[in-house]
Amino acid sequence: MTDKKATLNIGDEHYEFDIREGSIGPDVIDIAPLYKNTDRFTFDPGFTSTASCESAITYIDGDAGVLLHRGYPIEQLAEKGDFLETCYLLLYGDLPTAPQKEDFVNRVTYHTMLHDQMTKLFTGFRRDAHPMAVMVGVVGALSAFYHDSTDITDENQRMIASLRMIAKMPTIAAMAYKYSVGQPFVYPRNDLDYASNFLHMCFAVPAEEYKVDPVLARAMDRIFILHADHEQNASTSTVRLAGSSGANPFACVAAGIACLWGPAHGGANEAALTMLHEIGTPDRIPEFVARAKDKSDPFRLMGFGHRVYKNYDPRAKIMQQTTHEVLGVLGIKDDPILDVAMELEKIALEDPYFIERGLYPNIDFYSGITLKALGFPTEMFTVLFSLARTVGWIAQWKEMIEDPRQKIGRPRQLYTGPEKRDYVGMSDR
């Protein structure tokens, strides 16, 4: 707390509000008493200037293009760490010691299998159902099978539910993919690391041995790290709001998956690759850039722009490096879509429209090219995003539940509808 105050003058009314400082980043004005003291609300529909909570998990400096998880830069975690270590960091607040890491990996590994009855849920979907629809349904159903870890007041049950979701999301995601391509489900293997196990469940077939390429597994693991958490983005805010009512964590994560699906959010990776294919060749880029700038055209450059980053998304830089690494390992010399992406990025970054608005490539701009090269169909891209973001949703949900000041989230509104009026009978309408 600081003794700094904010004053609000409305006509001859004068009000004071506390200013609170974080460890880094902007101060906040504590307006909780605003309505009680002034009989007025604030108005900020997109939460562009509103902090919804206090958090110690992730910090973004959008102007500097900085992303920290518990203080560690994303570049260092992506280069030197691995995804389960990042999960531990997000959940517990510090990097694990060797024994802590081994214990955590073992606990996750032994929760990777799904209750076998759940395999029947998949058969209720059409084979051509979007895999995100399957994810929302199956993850939401977890609470029906793991009811013994839904008491959110019990710390032990909260941790078991957290481990179960981190462990089972790759299994469910792989099953959603297998179901969509008509291949049999592949069970998890405890002898494989997290990313290798996921690739094995996706691409192995019973008819032959499938060896996971360690370089591709490392790239997959790094992609999971890049997507793990990102402050109070739309899907994380959805999970927090759902959790604030006391809903069980499985239901909250299912709500997060539903929100992430939107093309303005996690669905942008699928939309970005679709856009790059629609552009097709570098000579058509100016036509699409003109459309993106045309206010009468709803088209936007997918994978560009961000509510917080007004500089390069640091994750996009690492993703671009990973793209080149994966294409190199796979011997894909000249990917025409990558050529379009790099030329589009170059043109956009030199265009005043994008420069003035701080529009840079975000994590979704290159991820699709990499995931496609790894063998995933476009519809699976947001599923992979939800797989990785589950730990972020869970860590933020846990932080909220453990905050003694936590209350149910219930925003107010500016009402612009009709004033009170009497019912009109049908014959008088």
Ligand code: SDX
């Ligand atoms: C993710 O929040 C997170 O942290 C999300 C995420 C995470 O890890 O959780 O980082 C993941 O969702 C990344 C973002 C993926 N979405 C896209 O790539 C879709 C395309 N981007 C846009 O839809 C947009 O940039 C948003 C939604 C990402 C951000 O929108 P804002 O903050 O509401 O910005 P805005 O719409 O107010 O735009 C400001 C200006 C506008 O022009 P003016 O009215 O000022 O003239 O920039 C323009 C917009 O028209 N603009 C774009 C643009 N994005 C913004 N113009 C063309 N193409 C774009 N992509």
